[in-house]
Amino acid sequence: MYTFLPENFTPVKQKPSKELRPMLGAVTLGLILFIAAVVAWCYYTVSLRKAERLKTELMDLRADGFVIRNQHGEVVFRLAFRSGSLDLESCSKEGEILSCTRSNRGPLNFFIQTVKPKDTVMCYRVRWEELAAGPAVEHTMFWEDAHWYGGSEMSTQHWPIRLAGYQEPVPYVTSDVYSFRDSFGGILERYWLSSKAAAIKINDSVPFHLGFNATERSLFFQARYKDSPYKPPPGQQPFPELSYRVCVGSDVTSIHKYMVRRYFNKPSKIPAENAFRYPIWSTWALYKNDIDQDKVLDLRED
Ligand SMILES: *[C@@H]1O[C@H](CO)[C@@H](O)[C@H](O)[C@H]1NC(C)=O
Ligand SMILES: *[C@@H]1O[C@H](CO)[C@@H](O)[C@H](O)[C@H]1NC(C)=O
Numbered sequence: 001m002y003t004f005l006p007e008n009f010t011p012v013k014q015k016p017s018k019e020l021r022p023m024l025g026a027v028t029l030g031l032i033l034f035i036a037a038v039v040a041w042c043y044y045t046v047s048l049r050k051a052e053r054l055k056t057e058l059m060d061l062r063a064d065g066f067v068i069r070n071q072h073g074e075v076v077f078r079l080a081f082r083s084g085s086l087d088l089e090s091c092s093k094e095g096e097i098l099s100c101t102r103s104n105r106g107p108l109n110f111f112i113q114t115v116k117p118k119d120t121v122m123c124y125r126v127r128w129e130e131l132a133a134g135p136a137v138e139h140t141m142f143w144e145d146a147h148w149y150g151g152s153e154m155s156t157q158h159w160p161i162r163l164a165g166y167q168e169p170v171p172y173v174t175s176d177v178y179s180f181r182d183s184f185g186g187i188l189e190r191y192w193l194s195s196k197a198a199a200i201k202i203n204d205s206v207p208f209h210l211g212f213n214a215t216e217r218s219l220f221f222q223a224r225y226k227d228s229p230y231k232p233p234p235g236q237q238p239f240p241e242l243s244y245r246v247c248v249g250s251d252v253t254s255i256h257k258y259m260v261r262r263y264f265n266k267p268s269k270i271p272a273e274n275a276f277r278y279p280i281w282s283t284w285a286l287y288k289n290d291i292d293q294d295k296v297l298d299l300r301e302d
Helices: 002-054 251-261 273-277 293-301
Strands: 061-064 065-071 075-081 092-094 098-104 106-118 119-129 138-140 148-152 164-171 190-192 198-201 210-213 217-221 241-248
Touching: 002 092, 075 148, 075 198, 075 241, 106 251, 119 138, 119 251, 138 241, 190 251, 198 251, 217 241
Parallel strands: none
Antiparallel strands: 061 065, 065 075, 075 138, 092 098, 098 106, 106 119, 119 241, 138 217, 148 190, 164 210, 190 198, 198 241, 210 217
């Protein structure tokens, strides 16, 4: 009995282990497959949620810019973040506001707020605020294959806008287009409108510089305080901030009407009485350089 038992036991012990080995292999393989499936599922749902998170109404946000579609799915507005790209991992969405806290340059305040003021109009408020002095914030808006209107008076005026060559961003301030041919004229708005019924209004708070590259059909929107006539508001740090509102509508007329009503208010005050009482007369319109004392006196009589 005693001598038999171990002999009996050992084969019994070995037998199942021989049969178990392939089974163990199968179980391990199954387990690996299961874990892989779970990991893939998690990855899929996370990326799905991320895509969901970065899609806000008809706008698709990427690290390097965004596109906006109209109600028919056509891309009507395209913009690139030229001065830095977003760290999408730092983005989160709460209600109508999508915000991000980091770019590849460091911490920042970034948000996009969706506003639907009317059934046919969708607006996106965008704000990119650096949390350090110095580097400019620059976004590039592409004209795509649309006609654009707005901007400023130029020495050679085209309608729709036609630009040639390349211009580094320069302060968006009025100037004398007769003396300085490449400058902006006396009429100037931070507003552009496209034939695809998209419009953009740069916020008044922005230390705004404008440039363009006609080859890539783009406008550069830049915010900076360095080497600029703009000064930060009293008591505030010179952290450049670029904010604007992009609105998309069903047709050009209605979106322009909406933008004008919303952003270009009627005068709130009567102009100074002296502007009417003591107008400044110029002889230039009538006589140009060909002027003398008699002509001035004649003009006064008229
Ligand atoms: C737009 O400018 C106004 C004042 O000019 C400011 O109060 C407001 O915060 C700015 N909006 C954004 C989104 O930056
Ligand atoms: C303008 O854009 C074109 C096309 O993208 C590019 O090749 C060119 O270098 C740009 N010009 C300047 C001066 O950056």
